Amino acid sequence: MSEDIAENIELGPIIKGVVVALILIVIGWYTSGYIGLFGLIAGSAISGFSTNNSTKYALIYGAIVGLICSFTMLTVFTIPIFIILGLFGGFVGKVIQSNIE
Structure with a gap:
């Protein structure tokens, strides 16, 4: 089962999500x-x-995006918060995709 998950990971959605999230986090630093x-x-x-x-x-992609974005803050306490928000966002994106199709 773990081989199946590792073989089917796509880098495209992860990169898209990380780029958008990091741009908005940097904007959030100043505003x-x-x-x-x-x-x-x-x-x-x-x-x-x-x-x-x-x-x-x-959900895995959302957790990865949350983990990568948590490194922008310098506290350990943001890691679980960012992962939970990433899971929520990944789920919301999948729900929106399934409702559109």
């Missing part, structure tokens, strides 16, 4: 912290929306 949190949710939603696989992969 408001809420824009950065919205950027994390939007970036992980884009990665969840872009995937062609199941919801499980959308």
